[in-house]
Amino acid sequence: MMQSSPLNLRRATNWIGRLVLGGIFIYAGYAKIFLPIMHPRPSIGVALAFFALQVGSYQILPPGGVNFVAHTLPFAEIALGLLLIIGWQLRIWAVLSTLLILGFFAAVVRSYAAGMQINCGCFATPEPLTLWTVIRDGALAALALAMTVFAFIEARKPHPWSAPQPAQSSALPR
Amino acid sequence: MNRLRTAGLLALSLAGFLALLFGPALGVRAGQSSTVPDIDPHVTAGSKNAPIVMEVFSDFQCPACKTLFMTTNRQVLDNYVSTGKVFLIHRDFPLPMHAHSQVAAQYSRAAAQVGKFDAVEEALFQNQEKWEQTGDVDGTVAAVLSPAEMTKVRALVKGGTLNAAIQKDVALGKLYNVNQTPTTVFHAKGQTFPYSGVMSYEILRNFLDQLGK
Numbered sequence: 401m402m403q404s405s406p407l408n409l410r411r412a413t414n415w416i417g418r419l420v421l422g423g424i425f426i427y428a429g430y431a432k433i434f435l436p437i438m439h440p441r442p443s444i445g446v447a448l449a450f451f452a453l454q455v456g457s458y459q460i461l462p463p464g465g466v467n468f469v470a471h472t473l474p475f476a477e478i479a480l481g482l483l484l485i486i487g488w489q490l491r492i493w494a495v496l497s498t499l500l501i502l503g504f505f506a507a508v509v510r511s512y513a514a515g516m517q518i519n520c521g522c523f524a525t526p527e528p529l530t531l532w533t534v535i536r537d538g539a540l541a542a543l544a545l546a547m548t549v550f551a552f553i554e555a556r557k558p559h560p561w562s563a564p565q566p567a568q569s570s571a572l573p574r
Numbered sequence: 575m576n577r578l579r580t581a582g583l584l585a586l587s588l589a590g591f592l593a594l595l596f597g598p599a600l601g602v603r604a605g606q607s608s609t610v611p612d613i614d615p616h617v618t619a620g621s622k623n624a625p626i627v628m629e630v631f632s633d634f635q636c637p638a639c640k641t642l643f644m645t646t647n648r649q650v651l652d653n654y655v656s657t658g659k660v661f662l663i664h665r666d667f668p669l670p671m672h673a674h675s676q677v678a679a680q681y682s683r684a685a686a687q688v689g690k691f692d693a694v695e696e697a698l699f700q701n702q703e704k705w706e707q708t709g710d711v712d713g714t715v716a717a718v719l720s721p722a723e724m725t726k727v728r729a730l731v732k733g734g735t736l737n738a739a740i741q742k743d744v745a746l747g748k749l750y751n752v753n754q755t756p757t758t759v760f761h762a763k764g765q766t767f768p769y770s771g772v773m774s775y776e777i778l779r780n781f782l783d784q785l786g787k
Contacts, residue, residue, distance in 0.1 A: 442765050449784040453769055456777040463776035517638070517754045518771040526751065526768045 410550035417547030418484045421497055421540065425481030431524040432474035447524070448474070454521030458507050476500075491555060494548040501544045505537040610663065610761055612742050616686035617664040620655035626785050627761040628660055631667040631747045634678035635706050639756045640699045642772045649775045650782075659786055664695070665743040667755050674709050677731075679740050681715045684730035685723075693718045760785065 430436070435447045442450075452470035455461070461469060480500070483493040504522075511518060512534050520529045527533070610627050630647065632639040647662070654660035666683070668675030678698055685694035697718040698705070705714045716724050730736060750759050750768055760767040762785040 438765055438767075440764055442763070443784070443787075445787070446765075446781075446784045449781040450767055450769075452777050453773055453781055456774050457769075457771040463774060466774075466777055467780065516771070519769070526770065528753065528770065 410554055413543075413546050414490070414550050414554065417494075417543050418487060418490070421501075421544055421547070422481040422484035424540070425477045425484065425497070427481075428523055429474040429477030429481065432477075435524055437525055451521065451524060454519055454524075457516075457518040457521070458511055459516070460507060460510075490551045491548070494544070494551045498541070498544040498548045501537070501541045505534075505541045508534055508537045612746060613663060614686065614739060616689070617683070617691050619651060619662040619692075620660055621658045622661055624655075624658055624661040625762060626654075626660045626782060627663065629663045629665050629759040629761070631665045631743070631750075631752045631755055631757040631759070633667055633669050633672060633675045633755040634682065634695075634698045635672035635675040635702065636669065636755045637702070638772050640702050642756045642758075643695070643699045646773050646775045646778060650778065653779075654782055660782065664691070665747060666740045667744055667747045667752060667757070668740065669755060672706075674706060674711055676737075676740070677709075677711045678705070680731050680736045681711050681727060683736040683739055684727040685715060685719065687730055688719075688723050688726050690719055690723060690727075762786070 432451045433444055433447055435442055435450070448471050451474065452466050455470045455473075456463070456466045477500075480493060480497055484490070484497060508520070508529060511529055512531065516529070518529050519525075520527045520533045522533070522537075610629065613622075628650070630642070632643070650660060651662065655662050664682075666679040668679045682691060682694050682698060685691050694715050697714055698711070701714050705711050712728070715727065719727060747757070750757070750766075752759075752768070752770075754770050756772065757768060757770045758773070760769070760781075
């Protein structure tokens with residue numbers, strides 16, 4: 401069997417996707433839990449309650465849903481980011497990341513189209529939701545989609561670093 | 575090859591940690607000084623010694639400011655300000671896009687001087703749709719004040735001295751990076767939390783409870 405090239409567009413996209421999206425997820429979750437822009441840093445309870453205000457500003461979920469998302473999303477982002485970077489069972493985490501980013505993108509597009517003057521809340525900073533936010537989230541969603549599709553394609557092929565398989569013998573066993 | 579892969583993963587982990595370390599420098603400033611300057615006692619509610627200070631940068635002609643006032647801040651006044659947990663400060667931030675915002679801010683400031691800020695604030699927000707079309711801020715305010723109070727208010731507005739106080743609020747807002755209304759800046763335990771937009775009372779209540787702990 402012919403061995404595939406160690407580096408091609410699909411593998412490069414997967415590596416970039418894992419690195420970029422994994423890093424962004426980890427930082428986004430960390431920023432929401434610890435509010436590193438604040439000095440002195442507030443408690444985790446205050447930080448998550450503040451994040452809940454930002455989730456609520458999108459006016460998509462009822463108060464109960466807002467609190468649930470605010471108290472689970474940052475931890476899920478960190479876990480997802482780490483799993484993407486580690487690369488174990490990549491297809492599963494790539495699909496989940498893509499769904500999550502598409503959800504963010506839909507929320508951002510909806511709010512921007514409705515002319516809502518709110519903060520993005522993406523990295524726990526008072527960053528207004530603008531066209532730039534929509535473009536940035538769109539680019540991340542495209543990267544996540546490409547990573548997921550390529551992860552499935554690459555999974556069907558032999559790993560480039562795996563030992564070449566021995567040629568099949570046509571001789572019948574004795 | 576496995577070594578190479580491990581080295582790659584280690585490099586990625588290192589990059590993640592570096593992002594965590596240097597990431598804060600990339601963020602927008604949120605935590606600044608906890609001191610709240612230039613407090614006009616006529617436009618505040620509650621005790622100055624309350625553990626939480628809420629500065630609301632508001633524009634009387636902005637619909638979202640009306641929503642925040644009618645749905646959320648009234649409940650905050652009832653449940654947190656009256657119990658000494660929150661000190662509420664009104665800050666004027668009239669946006670240039672609103673034709674009558676500046677005049678409305680002047681009238682509310684003048685009413686504050688005669689001790690009627692709460693009544694005028696309520697009247698301006700409640701009748702926002704009417705006076706924003708007609709521009710009759712004077713009539714809206716006159717409806718909730720006595721003739722003697724209204725005479726004083728008109729004199730103060732004509733005097734033109736109120737603009738300085740409004741401009742002070744605007745300058746303070748710019749210091750907090752306020753670029754839209756309503757923006758609420760929370761201060762507690764030396765920390766500052768700026769938030770733009772309308773908040774639901776149920777969610778705000780959780781935040782205030784956490785801040786007060």
